[in-house]
Amino acid sequence: MLSLHEVGVPQRLLPFSARVESGQQVHLIGPNGAGKSTLLASLAGMLPSTGEIVLNGTPLKACTGSDLARLRSYLAQQQSPVSLMPVFQFLALHQPATASENDVEQTIAYLTLRLRLNDKLARSVDQLSGGEWQRVRLAASLLQVWPTLNPDSQLLLLDEPENSLDVAQKLALNELIDEFCQSGRSVIISAHDLNQTLQQANQVWLMQHGSVIACGSAVEVMQPAILSPVFEVGFQLHSLDDHHWLMTRTA
Template sequence: MLQLSQAGVAGRLTPFSGQIAAGVQLHLVGPNGAGKSTLLARLAGILPGVGEIRLSGVPIDEYSANQLARYRAYLCQQQPPMALMTVFQYLALHQPTGSDESHLEEAICYLTQSLKLEDKLPRMLTQLSGGEWQRVRLVAVLLQVWPTVNPQSQLLLLDEPTNSLDIAQKMALDRLLGELCHSGRTALVCAHDLNHTLQQADQIWLLYQGRLVAQGRAQEVMVPALLSDVYGIDFHLQALGDQNWLIAKAL
């Protein structure tokens, strides 16, 4: 579904090659400044760089802006709310062109109810709390690629999507991403909660100082010795029931 051939960004991300299958939730992990946000922006087609990135066999540079908006959605790390606009108007900006009205209404209701926003639709964006604004942004980007309203969608890119979310909202987002990937879409998530990644991600890419240093499944990447080298702290795995948890302490 997504192929990278020596893709990178000069001075920020060392070129590398890789591929990501459809229906996968892939997490990008690594310390601050590792290149995670740079990679997401490059994959979104909004940051120029070297090498080639293909989405369903077509170089992303050959897609028009409208086509990219149809095939992929991108949530950047930070974005101030727009003034003089309600939540409903903001969501309308992310509705795929030509969507069936009944499917669109159902999707908006489902997504806003899942993230506890149904009562915020008439509110001005500038009147939202930080957590409310983050959830509105998430509903908007999910709506753009939600299968029932956009059958052509393929890719969702999320840069630290759980910022300002409480534990219940994080679990709701997990469920929605699970549904999206189960439908055959791929989600790339920039994340800092390593234990959340350990439990949720199908695939993990570990970045450090602008380089991809490891990729694979959790048991291949979330290795204490490897993480300790990258983060500069001591990690070990602790089994609890049928799950493993990473425990960290200062060296």
């Protein structure tokens, strides 16, 4: 579904090759400044890169802006409201061009209910809290590629999507991401919760100093011997209720 061949950004990201299959959830992990945002922006077609990125058989460099909007959605790490408009209008800006009005209304209702925004639709985006604005941005990103609205969508790119979310909101987002992947589409996420990555990711790309230094399944990459030198923290791996959990090791 998505293939990367020697994809890099001069001075920021060393060349990297990988393949993401349909329905997979890929987590990018690593310390701050490791290059996760740079890699995501490159995959979104928002940052010039070397090498080749192919999405659903089409080289990303051959895609127009409308092609990119149809095939993938990208949530940048930070974005401030650029104009004063109600939430429902902001969401409408992200609806797929070919979707029917009725389907859009139903999907907006579904996503905003799940993300606990259904009572915020008439509020101006400049009057939202940080967590509310993050959830509005997430709803807009999901709306753009939601399977029932956009049959051509393939990929959702999320840079630290859980910023400013509480526990219930994180759970709701995880459920929506799982639902999106179950439709045969894929998600690539910049993540900081290592235990969430351990439980949910199909692939993990561990980054450090602008380089992907480990790439594989969660079980392969999320090992204390691999993680500890990168994060400069001692880790221990424990098993509980048929799940593995990482804990920091005290001195």
